Amino acid sequence: MIFFQGKRIFSAIFDMDGTLFDTERLRFRTLKQASMEIFGKALSEQTLIGSLGLSAKKAEALAKAHEGEDFPYAQIRQRADQLELEYVRNHGVPIKAGLLEVLERLRKSGLTMAVATSSRRAIAEEYLINANVLKYFDVTVCGDEVSQGKPHPEIFLRAASALNTEPSKCLMVEDSENGLLSAIRAEGQGILIEDIKPPAAEVKAGAFKAYLSMHEFLADLSECVPHLGTPAVNEPFPASLNQFRVGIHGFGAIGGGYLTQVFSHWDGYTRPCEIIAATRSRMLRETVSAFGSYSVRYGATSFDQTIENVRMIDMDDDDALIEMYTAAEIIGLSLPEQAIRKQAKVIAKGLLRRFERRGRALTILTVLNKIGGAAFVRLHVQAELELLCPQAISQQILEKTHFAETVVSRIVSKISNDALLRQLRIKSQMFQNSLEGEPEHASKPSAPVPEYERLIGRFRPFAQSSSAMSQLHLILFNSEPDMPLYVERGSDLLERLRQVKTVTDIAQIQLIKNRLWNGPHAIIAWYASLLGYDWVGQGMGDARVAALAERLINQEVAPALSAENPQMTEVIDGFAATFLERCKTSFKDPCTRVGRDPLRKLQRHERIFSSIDLARKHGIQTPALAFGAALAVHYALACADGKDLEAQRMKRLYKDSESSVEAVLTYSGDYNGKPYPGLDSTADAAVLGAVCAHFRQLRLNVNEAPAAHRRGSSQMRAENTEQIARHC
Missing domain, CATH: 1.10.150 (DNA polymerase; domain 1)
Known part of the structure; x- marks a missing residue:
């Protein structure tokens, strides 16, 4: 039973053609x-x-x-x-958009349900079975089983009687004038969902409620059924698929290891029929396509969660991306700033194609470690749109596109290619053993191919059919278990997503999270790397790294945030405690991933230096933050990863300036097409001096330390927090 618009409702009776199905x-x-x-x-x-x-x-x-x-x-x-x-x-039967979500809510709310259709039973049952919705209905009354058809009330009265429900306590859902008249004359609660021909005004006025679409009905219905709340990490995804497609633009740690979970939980009643995921990694694309699914591992709870219904596309395939933006109901955009600048053109093309073909609204969840990230994306997309179409059309497209600002509350890491290859080797052997002599399906290549392609070739023919494949879940991401995704209000769709928490002022939560996590996280990784550790969790086992983390959070960043936002102290304390606890168990979080792009993290008004400004505003000293900035420079100089272009640029700046840290920190040359916002040698003289002093001490300590000591020996781990205090 539900209370719908003030009425107690025990049953729902649906017309079929034009109501359930777009027939x-x-x-x-x-x-x-x-x-x-x-x-x-x-x-x-x-x-x-x-x-x-x-x-x-x-x-x-x-x-x-x-x-x-x-x-x-x-x-x-x-x-x-x-x-x-x-x-x-x-x-297949063309199902009305929003129908499955409506049926799931009504059924899970305990209503009994019936179909009352003018079609013959032979046709009605075939359609209901074909569309896989017969399971929702207790009773089916068909046109060849009544003596008087609609607009006579007989068919609705018979359906209500079969459900043992008074007509006045039944929702009777129709799309036509004759059908609505039948429901009204049966004295049921007539629900009109308009289709081809709207009823006459006087007939429409007799409806209990009238809607232009099933989604409008769904919005009202959602107010009457239980909100399932944030799911537990190990809670199964809904079994029923809806008609939505969703997109992931950037299948990295957050895109593949978090947003796919958010979309798979959906509203708790149904989940999307397909997740379209874009990545440049051929290895990832082919692996997921071959296995048909992949898993996210939650080490803290020893739980592996399988993500299904994923179709991988190449992020360099503009046509595929444009089609994704055309087809998806919501898209998770999880790319760094530089990539967003490059992808803005294809996003604009996708939005234009969507507008031309469908004219439907789109929500873009923008996951960017940047305050104002959604506005940043919108600005770049708008600039590209105005090159593609008249300004008036561009404005209409933007009005239908909600760029949603987000705050991610979990840490996720993608496994390395080497780790993925090791999995493929092991699972390939397991799979071969499970076939027990079945013929080899993968053809032998005529020319040498990469090892992963050869291994994947064994799985590909069985991706959709072999029961053995279901036992070979492939771990692609390691994740912490925190569930909520904080999102700025502005899209009705977001209010329905179970794992999303919508807030009015996302900037405040974003600021708190970014200050507490992003800067300190990188500093911890830089220090752990300096001491010879590969993973953040390993580094936190070193007393000096742990002491630096504690001081950063509990004595500098969190107190400054609480002084600035006293009403948010409880939230700040919660984020702080969660962050420190996570770092201690981040054994799958590589220092190279967390510490990459150090130049971006040293911008004047980002991460580290903005936290220093805030702390000093409230009279709080920041030796650990200044030490962290020195660690960033040291990390860049020691970085051997040629793919970390920012670290390599910092190396060149340091070398070209004859080993001047100040020259690196005050750099103002080109940065992604704009001047780099470095420190000012005059206005920031005090902080420059502090960072340079820490850097000199770091270089001295590293040069003097024996090799075993630099790698993180047992003696090093035993040192207490006094040493970090001397550093800071």
Whole structure:
């Protein structure tokens, strides 16, 4: 039972054609074709529209009134049934958008349900089974089982009686005037969801509620059914698939290891039928495609979660990306700033194609470690749109596109290619053993291929069919278990997503999270790397790294944030405690990933230096933050990863300036097409001096320390927090 718009409702009865299924247009087509074949003339629109919701007998009488008594309506209707069934068997039943979400909510709220259709039972059951929705209905009453068709109330009265429910306590959902009249005359709670022809105004006025679409009905219904709350990390995804497609633009740690989970939980009642994920990594694309799914490992709870229904596309394939933006209901955009600048053009093309083909709204979840990230993306996309179409069209597109600002509350890491290759080797052997002599399906290559391609070739032929594949879940990401994704309000769709927490002022939460996590996280990784550790969790086992982390959070960053935002102290304390606890167990979080792009993290008003400014505003000393900036420079100079372009640039700046740290920190040259916002040698003289002093001490300590000591020996781990205090 639910309370819907003030009424106690125990049952729901649905019309089929035009209400459950978008078959009225298909029916018009097949009747016209059958009429042309048999009568030599297509039925008129007047006859077709007039017959909406009528029984077969009344529709026949109407057709003969328009076309003459010799019109072979019964023969034409029989042929139209054949044509329609042929289409449905080849292409499936066209389900109304939002239907599955409505049915799931009603069923899980305990309502009994029925179908009341003018169609014959043979057709009705085939359609209901074909669309996989018969499971929702307790009773089916069909047009060939009643003596009087709609608009007579008989069919709704029989359905209500079969459900043992009074008509007044039934929602009776219809799309046509005749159907609505039938529900009204049965004294049920008539729900109109308009389809081809709106009812006359006086008939529509008799509806309990009238909607333009199933999604409008869903919005009201969602207010009446339980909100399932944030899911537990090990809670299963909904079993039922809806009609939505969703996109992941950037299948990295957050995109593949977090946003796919958010989308898979959806609203707790259904989940999207497909996740389209874009990445440049051929290895990832081919691996996921071969296995048909992948898993995220939550080490803290010893739980592996399988993500399914993922279709991988190449991020360099503009056509595939444009199609993703055209088809998806919501897209998670998880790319760094530089990549967003490069991808803005293809995003604009996708939005333009969507507008031209569908004209539907789109929500873009923007996951960017940057305050104002959504506005940043919107700005770049707008600039590209205005090069593609008139400004008026660009404005209409942007009005239909919600760029949602987000705050991610978990740490996720993608496994390395080497670790993935090791998994493939092991699972390949397991899979080969499970086949027990079955013939080899993968063809032998005529030329040498990369090892991962050869291994994947063993799985690919079995991706959709072999039961053995289900036992070979592939771990691609390691994740912490924190669930909520904080998102700025502004999209109705976001209010329905179970794992999303919408807030009015996302900037405040974003600022708190970024200051507490992003800068300190990088500093911890830089220090752990300096001491010879590969993983953040390993580094936190060293007393000096742990002491630096504690001082950064509990004595500098968190107190400054609380002084600035006293009303948010509880939130700040929660984020701080969670962050420190996570770092201690981040054994799958590589220092190279967390510490990459040090130049971006040393911008004047980002991460480290903005936290120094805030702390000094409130009289809080910041030796650990200044030490962290020195660590960033040291990390860049020691970085051997040629792919970390920012670290390599810092090396060149240091070398070209004859080993001047100040020259690196005050750099103002080109940075992604704009001047780099470095420190000012005069205004920031005090902080420059502090950072340079820490850097000199770091270089001295590293040069003097023996090799074993630099690698993080047992003696080093035993040192207490006094040493870090001397550093700071």
